[in-house]
Amino acid sequence: MLWIAIRMLTGDAQKFYGLLFGIAFSTLLITQQLTIFVNLIERGASGVYNAPEAEIWVMDPVSRTTDVSYAMPSTALDEVRSVPGVEWAVPHLRSAASVRTKEGDLEQVAIIGVDDATLIGLPQNLVEGSKQALQQPDTVIIDDGGLFNMFGPGADVMGERLELNDQRAVIRGVADSIPAFTSTAVLYTKYSRALNFVPGTRNRLSFVLVGVSDGLTAGEVAARIEEQTGLKAETRDEFAEAGVNFIIENTGIPTNFGITVILGFVVGVAIVGLTFSLFIRDNIRQFGALKAIGVTNMKIVRMVAVQAGMVGAIGYALGVMGTAIFLWSFSGNPFFKGFYIPWQIPLISMGAVILILAITGWLALRSVLSTEPASVFR
């Protein structure tokens, strides 16, 4: 009977493709929007991920994320270095600046000052140039996303001169970094040079990046730093999570994406529900005839379940494939750089599809099960 159920479904091409479209569209909307949402909010932690050597981030107690920080006095660096268990500690500056390009355009950029000696705080890999170029005068390294946004795709910017806060800066490298949440271009330079680029205030040390001695955990050392210095110290994972949470708590992004995901679900229920009901209604006499002939309600339930399962499996696969194709086709765009589909998201959309089919299948089944076999004689 299951073979007959499948043939009944596929034989009505219009409704079959309508059902597939409903499920695929729902899956695509839910999977794609959740994927973008997760990847987007993870950008809140990009500053942390771009400085992979740092095991602990030390900051003023009011600082919340890499982009929302309050500068500390430079003496904080020495205080941190004096804490037992701190293997090394380096200064890290993050600030906003204005850039005037050769064409005369004005751009807001982020300046990141990394330790002069060790260059800790710089992304691990460069797309172009070398880290040692930072030792040359006026050198900045631009992130690849910023390069795309400021100069366009494929632009050769090596040696390009910029007017950075009214001072000369020369691009001598392109960093392979995770884009920031705001898509602002990021210019990496030495800490000492960054102090010159950023307008002078008394305190300009944004963070102290810390390495932990062997045998100790980052959590233990962070607690010691907080106790001894009164500063806030967070492990890499804690600070990354704080960056993500900041976006969740302070932007309308979760609400907006949530609404789209809910819409995807509702559209799925509407399209699939309507099409499934039409399909059942069109075949109600056949189902009635089957019941009269001697097909039990349980077999009818299995038939409808197989029809729903088949539509669900194919539609879901199409939807997830659509999301993968979407990400692949936009992979050249820096906004989507590093985007991936976390394994939990396909499971969530599968749950949504199962729920859609359970609701619509149940609604459709009600009419089949309540159909009296005798109705076929009317």
Add this chain to the structure above:
Amino acid sequence: MTVPASPTPSETSAETAICARGIVRDFQAGQSTIRVLHGIDTDIRSGEMTFVVGESGSGKTTLISIMCGILWPTEGEVKVFGTDIYKLSDTELVNFRLENIGFIFQQYNLIPSIDAAANAAVPLIAKGMEIEEAREKAKELLDKLNIGDQAEKLPNQLSGGQQQRVAIARALVHEPRLVVCDEPTAALDASSGRRVMDLLREVAVAKDRACIIVTHDNRIFDLADRILVLEDGVVTHDGTEMPDGH
């Protein structure tokens, strides 16, 4: 002449396919209850083609629905081949129908997306037979019905008469002991209807098989072995020919 519909049937015998006693059926219409069948007693015998005739609304469809176990009577009992079918559980009744009864519907009710052979094989598939084996068996029957060459066609590629033959094959493929037909010629022209009825008599009527036909097509009354006339829920005639005045 009208014959009162109260044959004093003996207890269910070997040749009695259906023994119906005191069949009453009410339907709710809003606040009121409408009695459609008024205590019908009748027997249907094997080896006969029994016509149930009457005007629209006379209760003939309700009567055969009750006789073949797809509509519960309000009162009364129905024994089909000795089994009191309304004392069976729901599942037992469904299985009883699958094993013992073949249906031919007025609208055919063929499944549009499977071919004629698969449509004819539905009862066998429902009984759990492998699809190919069931199709082969159905094809043999379609051959007998002279549409073997149409076995691979979908219902919408067949004429009305051919679809009716597929429906007949579906009703007989699992060799039921009772065949129930609802207006089998209603959608056919006179000659096609006649051919279908001849065919039905040839294949559906057997010594150990009963065939009940609900119809008001007077072109085929002469093919009946027995005619039950229903009027307002009462059997007003039970004989081998239509009564005068009908």
